[in-house]
Amino acid sequence: MASIGYARVSTVEQNVDLQHAALRNAGCKRIFMDHGVSGTRAKRPELDKMLEHLRDGDEVVVWKLDRLGRNTRSLLALIDDLEGRGVHFRSLTEGITTTGAMGKAMLTVMSAFAQLERDQLVERTTAGMAAAEANGRKAGRREVTMGDWKVKRAHELKAQGLKPSDIGKLIGASRATVYRYLGLGAD
Incomplete structure (x- = not known):
């Protein structure tokens, strides 16, 4: 059994070092890393490479659940696909593994909470933008002008x-x- 790590950051400005170190400490000999790729995107090049690389008995290790997927449905579908291929899953931050029934149940609950957190963030952002617009301010990044x-x-x-x-x-x-x-x- 090989422990294979997967790390992802949403923007190129973000740093993957913390995830990389945690995955190395967890025993991952090979780590696939997507830089500047949102978890909501269907195509993540390094994730796709990792999925092709996996063999029966391997274990996919992530630093945190949301690194693998942003919504409950896609995350659970991906992990179900892994399990169907004989590949286990482990999330370091949440302490979840799919090697037992309790781990699978906790994964479902934790991914639902991760989805809830993401949905609330979207709601707060939308509300903030509407409030800014109602007060005559333009929401979002300011426009840069050159002299x-x-x-x-x-x-x-x-x-x-x-x-x-x-x-x-x-x-x-x-x-x-x-x-x-x-x-x-x-x-």
């Missing part, structure tokens, strides 16, 4: 053949802002 001289300089640098990421570094703007002000499609 006229930066826009002019960006066009000059583009004419010289520089890439938007390099232009952004030179004028102190993000690549996305440079794309927007130069009227380019994001790549």
Whole structure:
């Protein structure tokens, strides 16, 4: 039996080191890691690779339940598929394993609470955005503007053949802002 780890962070700015260390300490020799991939997405490249790699008798280990899936239905379906293939599951933070009946029951309860937490977060976010709008404020990330001289300089640098990421570094703007002000499609 091999313990195979899976770690995931939703944004590229987040760090996977804590999960990686915990999985190594739990005995995982191989760890698959998705960076910048939401748990709500159906396609997670490293998760797909891990699923192909698994063999009968292996154990999938995650740091926390929500790293594997964000909603109860998909999480339970994935774990049911693993069990059908003879692969066990263990979540370190929640202390859940599917090697016994109690573990399977706790997994169902814990994944339901994880779904509840996610649903409440969505409700609070929606309510906050509605309240902001009702008070005349625009919710969400503020729009970044560049001064006229930066826009002019960006066009000059583009004419010289520089890439938007390099232009952004030179004028102190993000690549996305440079794309927007130069009227380019994001790549």
